[in-house]
Amino acid sequence: MNGKLIGGGIVVIALVFGAVVYYSQEYGYYDQVAPGSEAAKISLAELDGTTLDPLDARGFEGIDADSSPLRYRACFNTDLSIATATETYEVYDKAAPLIGPNWFDCYDAKTIGADLEAGRAVAFLSQHNIRPGVDRVVALYPDGRAFVWHQLNDEAEK
Template sequence: MNGKYIGGGIVLIALAFGAGVYYAQEYGYYEKVSATAPAAAITLAELGGGTLDPIDVAGYLGIDADSSPLRYRACFRTDISLATATETFQVYDAPTPLIGPKWFDCYDAKRIGADLEAGRAVAFLSQHDIHDGVDRVVALYPDGQAYVWHQLNSEAEK
């Protein structure tokens, strides 16, 4: 009979621990980023390197966390056309949108990734090494919708 209580206690502790880890990963560290915060100022890197040009942003929704530089994600609209962007700014070679928390529903990494692969969107370098080994990437759609995330660059793998 005592074994049932011990086993049940272990199961309850494991469930509580699992719930705590889930909450920490999904909600605990994230904070909304204000549209007036420095992180909301979106730039694109010009062809030929170096210069970062700010772009017009409307309807900005963003999240970030101090726990990791990879947790930044944002959604917004811009009036820059894809034709202008591809002629002016650096296309990002290997964009990999990272999965965000489920509650941040304006950002769907799987859909963005599929659209990038299918050519329905184009990814651009926003800022190289925004943190050591981490780039900021912007995906632009023809209708002006845009998404931003941070991802590891090739220097992080060294």
């Protein structure tokens, strides 16, 4: 009888611990980014690499966390065409959207990544080293949708 009680206690503790870890990773660290806040201001790096142009971001939805610079995700709409963007701004060849939490519905990293590979979207550098070793990347679609994330760059400590 004691073995069953101890085994059951271990299982209950493991389930509670698993639930706490899941909640903290999926919900606990994230905060909504308020439209109009500094974190909601999106820019693109011009071809010269030094000039950042602000981008008109309508319908901005974003999340971020203090626990990691890689947790930033955002979605918005813009009037900037891909043709104009490719002539003016730096294309980001190594774009790899990072998976966001399931509840952040507007952002789907797998779809964005597949669209970038298929040429249905184009990624641009928003800001190099927004934090040391981390770039902000913007993916633009022909219909005006845009998605933003942070990813490690070549200068990140491996």
